[in-house]
Amino acid sequence: MDEFLKKRVITFLTILFLVACCSVRRAEARVRRYKWEVKYELKSPDCYKKLAITINGRSPGPSIVARQGDTIIVELKNGLFTENVAIHWHGIRQIKTPWMDGTEGVTQCPILPSDTFVYKFVVDRPGTYLYHAHYGMQREAGLYGSIRVLLKEGESEPFRYDYDRSIILNDWYHKSTHELSLGLTSINFAWINEPQSILIQGRGKFDCNTVGTTTTLCNASNPECAPYTMTVVPGKTYRLRIGSLTALSALSFEIEGHNMTVVEADGHYVEPFIITNLFIYSGETYSVLVTADQDPSRNYWASAKIVSRNSTTNGFAIFNYYPTHPRRDPPTILPPGPHWDDVAPRLAQSYAIKARRGFIYPPPQKSDRTIVMLNTQNTVGGYRRWSVNNVSFNMPHTPYLIAYKHNLLHAFDQRQPPDGYDFVGYNIFAPPPNPNATISNAAYRLEFNTIVDIVLQNANTMNAKNSETHPWHLHGHDFWVLGYGLGKFDAGKDSERFNLVDPIMKNTVAVHPFGWTALRFRADNPGVWAFHCHIESHFFMGMGVVFEEGVERVGELPSSIMGCGDTKGFYKP
Amino acid sequence: MDEFLKKRVITFLTILFLVACCSVRRAEARVRRYKWEVKYELKSPDCYKKLAITINGRSPGPSIVARQGDTIIVELKNGLFTENVAIHWHGIRQIKTPWMDGTEGVTQCPILPSDTFVYKFVVDRPGTYLYHAHYGMQREAGLYGSIRVLLKEGESEPFRYDYDRSIILNDWYHKSTHELSLGLTSINFAWINEPQSILIQGRGKFDCNTVGTTTTLCNASNPECAPYTMTVVPGKTYRLRIGSLTALSALSFEIEGHNMTVVEADGHYVEPFIITNLFIYSGETYSVLVTADQDPSRNYWASAKIVSRNSTTNGFAIFNYYPTHPRRDPPTILPPGPHWDDVAPRLAQSYAIKARRGFIYPPPQKSDRTIVMLNTQNTVGGYRRWSVNNVSFNMPHTPYLIAYKHNLLHAFDQRQPPDGYDFVGYNIFAPPPNPNATISNAAYRLEFNTIVDIVLQNANTMNAKNSETHPWHLHGHDFWVLGYGLGKFDAGKDSERFNLVDPIMKNTVAVHPFGWTALRFRADNPGVWAFHCHIESHFFMGMGVVFEEGVERVGELPSSIMGCGDTKGFYKP
Known part of the structure; x- marks a missing residue:
């Protein structure tokens, strides 16, 4: 073998080796490491300033994005002053790691101030999940976020979409969790009452006029409470992973003028069905497919309305068609949504959700x-x-x-x-x-x-x-x-x-x-x-x-x- | 011995025995047991409603009154929701019980929610002491009280008084300790600033007009913020045990028209000296003797003024001469007190405090x-x-x-x-x-x-x-x-x-x-x-x-x- 040929062979083998390596690496489960600090911060998610519990300064906290089989390591530092925390990984089954479920009083002692607790667990199934505080009523203070588990590389979903987005819906209270908790545990019972606003991906709009002009607590023009904007490219299909972590409210979510196809619920494929509004309860997640197939010269409202209680005004976001300006209000009024007291369509949605054909896990035929x-x-x-x-x-x-x-x-x-x-x-x-x-x-x-x-x-x-x-x-x-x-x-x-x-x-x-x-x-x-x-x-x-x-x-x-x-x-x- | 005599002898011996018994019992140290629950409560100590940390529903908490040598047992239940606590027994030296000092991070781990921690220690010296939270800035939330250790029964003080009273002075903030702590620990530093009011024995007066009429948080006619009233009988002498647990403020305390004789400081007898106003710093206690020797047909102001900072208006209480109505305001204006910036009289008081003759513990003549x-x-x-x-x-x-x-x-x-x-x-x-x-x-x-x-x-x-x-x-x-x-x-x-x-x-x-x-x-x-x-x-x-x-x-x-x-x-x- 002459020198030239030898070199070419070596080069070829090296490339082969590298390709093999990379393929193996691509299929391997990864360890995904997060360093989080839980802290109080003054936040104005709905224009009203409140002491919120944040992760790395944010509420909702950072999203976890991983692939099936990955190991998640969250080094959680409790940066509160005198309060403990615990975080639950909602929808993750914690197989072989039941002590990592993050449920204070059930699976662990609370994490003390200035302590760092290392959560380590495997995300064994693809799907849309959540995380949130599971201690006292700290979830209401803003300690929550989303988990998105993708299929293993090379695998594909049984439906098609161009982009993947996560949105968390929440309701928001202005009183501290301490005060709310006190009311609930007093003989002189004080109910938490209706929330002050609905947040879509951490943003809502409280009417500052209702608190008068003597306070600087509410500022309608604070950029923190500008509506959440989801920008879409005309013609493309979006997978919206919608989770609800409301303290109280059942919600109806819709995007003005757009149908949604339900394809996933709590990490399981749903036999697809089309809806105009999605009923979603606290702790649930859904994936819906939305195609940006409407007049692209304007924006559309996305709205979240409380159902089952006659409550707070709707939360809203902007479904923004590129290249329309993302801050341009839609020319329409906010969709009113279903009547709060109409149970029938909510039942209908519950009944409609079945496992997707080809992805059915047959249940045992009887119980013990x-x-x-x-x-x-x-x-x-x-x-x-x-x-x-x-x-x-x-x-x-x-x-x-x-x-x-x-x-x-x-x-x-x-x-x-x-x-x-x-x-x-x-x-x-x-x-x-x-x-x-x-x-x-x-x-x-x-x-x-x-x-x-x-x-x-x-x-x-x-x-x-x-x-x-x-x-x-x-x-x-x-x-x-x-x-x-x-x-x-x-x-x-x-x-x-x-x-x-x-x-x-x-x-x-x-x-x-x-x-x-x-x-x-x-x-x-x-x-x-x-x-x-x-x-x-x-x-x-x-x-x-x-x-x-x-x-x-x-x-x-x-x-x-x-x-x-x-x-x-x-x-x- | 005839039956009658025998009976009399037995009776006599029985009485002798009982007397001996009781004398011994009287001199014996007692165990004093307290059951406390720490809880949030909405309180309006200065007319403004705030979530305060209370003991058995009160702020200041219950007083501990004991005799020298007694053992104090406080079963402290943490009834907060997600917050820990620790209580320090300020001035108690904790000889042989250093783990009972209640200083989180120094002598103990914090007490977790729903846990009961048993503090047990001996109060080995008579005097005026305090207790308060020693964790984060929880003291400012209202978790404090007084400890009064009396002489052993039968022993007497080197000064005479008719009645014994404890008063705690404090300053009061409307923001939560969480928000204040956040400001102090942020790169974008926010100082706690001056307090909203001065409390005398847990009562102050915030000017509700300054917060406008749109809020129900402030109610000037709330009985919780009626001024503290100390009722005195004309001609009698009162030992006032005055402690300060201010978050920030140095105070000058006075009782309009009455001299005070300083007799104790931090549990030690002071060579008596007469003052018209007492300078007192956070953590200090003093006993002063006050004789109700003024015109008994009216009431007098007691006032606490901030010195060393140009700050909040004076706190006040009513020094009430029996049988004048305790709610009748004195006919005078509140005494203005010393100028906030005048250091000289404060130095003079510091210099004036010496150990009382006959009660001097000579210091070692040199140090190591x-x-x-x-x-x-x-x-x-x-x-x-x-x-x-x-x-x-x-x-x-x-x-x-x-x-x-x-x-x-x-x-x-x-x-x-x-x-x-x-x-x-x-x-x-x-x-x-x-x-x-x-x-x-x-x-x-x-x-x-x-x-x-x-x-x-x-x-x-x-x-x-x-x-x-x-x-x-x-x-x-x-x-x-x-x-x-x-x-x-x-x-x-x-x-x-x-x-x-x-x-x-x-x-x-x-x-x-x-x-x-x-x-x-x-x-x-x-x-x-x-x-x-x-x-x-x-x-x-x-x-x-x-x-x-x-x-x-x-x-x-x-x-x-x-x-x-x-x-x-x-x-x-």
Whole structure:
């Protein structure tokens, strides 16, 4: 082989090697590392200045964008002064890392000021997820953001789009979480009431005129509260990943004059259907496809309207057609949206969501255990509470996961909460009598790898002829949504109508006013998992439960989750 | 012995026994147990509604009243939602219980929400003391109260009075401590500014007209902000135990038309002297005797005026002569008090305070070590800071006491801070150049049982021709106040003028503008002790140091103080 040929061969082999290398590298899961500092900052997301909890100075915080199989490492420094934090990775199942779920009191002790806690977990499924504070009511202070998990490189979605965008919807309160929390936990009960504004991707518009001219707290021309602008190129199709992290509100989202095709819910493909407005409840995520197919010489309103309560005026953003100026208001008035009190279209959307053909995970055909959960308001010991089967949840201060693993069983009530309520005698259409309601931190223990059905049974609140919408969120699992109904769930008849063919899997689902929602999951993720109404104040007032499953299979717990409650007694120098 | 006599003898012996018993019981130290819950409450101490941190619903919190030698047990439940707490027992030396000093970061980890921490300590000396939050700037949120330690039963004071009363003076801010803390720790520095009002025993008067009529936050006729009334009986003498826990302000306290005789300072008897107004700095306590010897047909103003800063209008209370109506305003205008900028009378009071004859603890005639502490403002890394010898203190998140005892020495900077500054070259009358200022958590290690002199050297702030008053407070000890002076301390000449005859002992002492203050103490209390400016924002900005002494003599630390920083690594199930 002459020198020239030799060189060419070497070059060729080198290139081959590099190409091979890179291909391997491209398919490999990556470690994505984030350094975050949680801090107070004065923010004016809706023109009104408020002390918000931010990440790296921002609310919503930085987005996590990763690929399926990647490892996420978030070094979270608590830069608050006297307050702790914990962050939950909403929709991430934390398989083999149940201590990384970020649920204070369930999976970890809170993170103390000036401490750095390292969250490390794998994002094992593509889809649209969220993160947010899971401690007290800190989510309402602005501590939240989005997680976007892309397919592995080279893989493709079963639908086509040109661009991918994330939008978080939220409602916003001007009072501090401390003051709101105080009102909810006082005998002299003070409800949080309706939010002051709706935020789209962290921006809203509060009417500064309502607070008078003597204060400098509100400034309508603050650029921080200029509406969020989504610029689109005519003819292109956008995947909008829409998540809701409202404290309270159910929302209807729409883009004036544009249809939306629903393709994903909570990380699962949806058999596509077209809507003009998307109903979305706190804790849910959806991907919709929107094509910029309207007159490109103007802009359009995007709006978020509160439904289910007669509440705050709509939040809005600008759907901006390039090259129209992004700050140019649309020539139209804001779309009014659906009537707040019209439940029918919301039910219709819930019913419409099925797993996409070709991507159906068939549910087990029957369950090993059914827990019916009556959702009621109560007064317990003079305090206004929410409860499940007359048990109002309160968080112990030794996290369940640690307590179970290390036999600190005195840390919480060892009785099991009830699997049902008085199906025959209880009238779900009347305010609850419930003289036997209690406050407890008892937990459900599920047999490992069994199939569990949950039927959420809605009922009348303490106000006559009133029932609310509650989005329930399950940690550590997705569940099949087997069915919805109005009125009292009938175990015989209604379970025969369960969708066992193509139910969607989700992690958050609504139970509608005076209705029921049935879901099924496999208790196959060793750990302890919260299941609760995602309305932050409702969970704070007791609307939640905890499931333990296979905790004996959980590996050694990291010391970083310790330090509170009885885990201080572990001290052995 | 006949039956009758026998009975009488038995009766007599029984009585004798009971008398003996009771006498013993009377002299015995008692255990005094308190159950406190720390909670947020909406309070209007100065008519303006604010979220305050309260104890059992009150701010100031409940008073501790005990006798010398009693054991105090406070079961402190943290009822905040996401915030920790720690309470310092100001003036109690915590002999043999250094872990009960309540100084977060120095002697304990903070107390987590819903945790109950049991403080247990002996009040070994009679006198007037205080308690308050020692975590972040929570003191400013209202978490404070008074401790009154009486002589053992049967013992008597060297002065006569009829009644004993405690009054705490404070200044009050309407912004939350979170917002104030944020301003102080931002590159875009926001000073806390002057307080909105002065509180006397938790009551002040903010002018509601200044906030306009659009808000319901301020209500001038709220009974919570009716002035504090001290009712006196004509002719009687009152011991007023006056403590100051201002966030910032130096105060002058007076009772219109009444002289006051100073008899106690920080738990030590003072050679009595008569004043018309008492200058008092944050962290100090004084007992003054006041005789109700004026025209009893009217009331008199008590007033607290800010000195050393041209600040907020005076706080006031009503000195009410029984049976005049307690709500009847005095017929006079509020006494104007001394001019805010007149330093001379304040120096005069400092110089006047000596130990009372017959109660003099003679100081050691010389010291083993002298640490001169230059007090300056600096900008370090873009942040506005206070520093001592160019070192600005920051709190580590593993408490020193635990770190020293358990060799977690990586938890803080192991170098020792400097014992002095550039005495020759540094101009205390000019703004500091200080290009070499640093932020550090290094601590001073003092040889056990040695005599330590501290000379606090005041200097110009970063504003030309400005020097402030700083009250320095030492934990775990009383110190002898050896002298004060103006200008730069001269180690040769000035130390020869030290008062080694009858210096008062105190735990808090002021260094006056452009002046110096010398103090001496014996490092005989095994533990780790903070020494810092008692202006809460100044300490928060770095104006403090930490002393370790004889930590090897400290007994086993309770696990209840653990849980934070590196003490989580102690986890061994």
